[in-house]
Amino acid sequence: MTNIADNTHEHTQNQYANNTELHDSMCHKVNAIENHLIHIDDIDELKVKLIEQVSKLHIELNQKQAQEAQSIKVMIRSFAAMKKQMDGLHTEIAIYKQGLFEQQKFNLIDPLTQLPNRAALEERMSLEFRHYQRHKQALWVIIADIDHFKSINDNFGHSTGDKTLQVISMAFKNALNGSEFVARFGGEEFVLLIPQLSVNHLDVLLNRLRKKIKNIPFKFKNQQITVTVSIGAAKILENETIQDTFERADAALYRAKKESRDKVIIDLQTIATSI
Numbered sequence: 001m002t003n004i005a006d007n008t009h010e011h012t013q014n015q016y017a018n019n020t021e022l023h024d025s026m027c028h029k030v031n032a033i034e035n036h037l038i039h040i041d042d043i044d045e046l047k048v049k050l051i052e053q054v055s056k057l058h059i060e061l062n063q064k065q066a067q068e069a070q071s072i073k074v075m076i077r078s079f080a081a082m083k084k085q086m087d088g089l090h091t092e093i094a095i096y097k098q099g100l101f102e103q104q105k106f107n108l109i110d111p112l113t114q115l116p117n118r119a120a121l122e123e124r125m126s127l128e129f130r131h132y133q134r135h136k137q138a139l140w141v142i143i144a145d146i147d148h149f150k151s152i153n154d155n156f157g158h159s160t161g162d163k164t165l166q167v168i169s170m171a172f173k174n175a176l177n178g179s180e181f182v183a184r185f186g187g188e189e190f191v192l193l194i195p196q197l198s199v200n201h202l203d204v205l206l207n208r209l210r211k212k213i214k215n216i217p218f219k220f221k222n223q224q225i226t227v228t229v230s231i232g233a234a235k236i237l238e239n240e241t242i243q244d245t246f247e248r249a250d251a252a253l254y255r256a257k258k259e260s261r262d263k264v265i266i267d268l269q270t271i272a273t274s275i
């Protein structure tokens with residue numbers, strides 16, 4: 001693009017210099033005609049001189065016209081080349097934008113489970129928190145953790161562990177509707193954000209999910225294996241941050257692990273404020 005602009009600029013400057021030269025020369029001839037008209041009395045001599053000057057003027061006028069036509073041609077060519085380059089740039093920008101968008105999406109997805117990752121969760125938590133501040137609708141933070149997952153890795157290998165994570169991720173994903181959200185927080189831990197449910201409904205939903213996972217017929221090395229999850233849940237309270245809610249859900253999960261595993265515990269403070 002810069003090259004085209006530079007060439008066009010150079011051409012225009014040259015044309016301007018040539019035009020100025022032609023213009024001066026034509027003015028000179030017009031002056032000469034005036035002089036002849038004033039100073040030559042003999043009609044025949046005057047006629048000869050005038051014909052001479054006018055024919056020179058004709059030639060220069062033609063040159064001027066040719067130069068102007070050439071300039072217009074150069075301009076049209078430059079604009080066409082610039083437009084082509086602009087179109088190319090637009091295409092490049094669109095491809096670049098698409099790549100950036102894909103990259104951003106890629107950066108927010110956990111490659112193993114295809115669930116949103118921890119970065120995506122943090123984005124979503126901020127969004128849900130702002131929504132909560134505006135509308136004060138119930139918002140649940142739920143942390144689920146696979147029980148004794150280390151023993152699956154230890155007994156059946158890391159890739160079996162990976163497959164287990166994929167299957168359980170699917171179960172989480174399929175149990176939720178469009179307004180609900182699940183992310184792989186890390187390792188064998190998942191975080192769910194669920195809006196608007198009452199304590200009882202949430203309890204039913206989470207226990208249904210827990211049982212569904214427990215009933216998945218895992219078979220490793222010809223051995224039937226039951227995989228369970230422990231779940232802790234907390235509802236956001238007035239005047240707390242979503243990080244506070246997260247901490248309470250984590251404490252509830254800790255209790256579920258400690259009490260028996262394969263269990264759902266809803267944070268006590270949440271229950272007290274919901275009665």
Ligand SMILES: Nc1nc2c(ncn2[C@@H]2O[C@H](COP(=O)(O)OP(=O)(O)OP(=O)(O)O)[C@@H](O)[C@H]2O)c(=O)[nH]1
Pocket residue numbers: 112145146147148149150151153157158159160161162165186187188257261
């Ligand atoms: N296969 C596999 N294992 C993982 C991955 N991320 C974390 N882990 C394993 O998950 C296991 C988690 O073990 P722990 O934190 O002891 O938890 P646990 O065995 O589930 O025990 P509890 O949570 O107390 O029931 C560790 O062995 C990690 O190596 C992963 O992406 N793939």
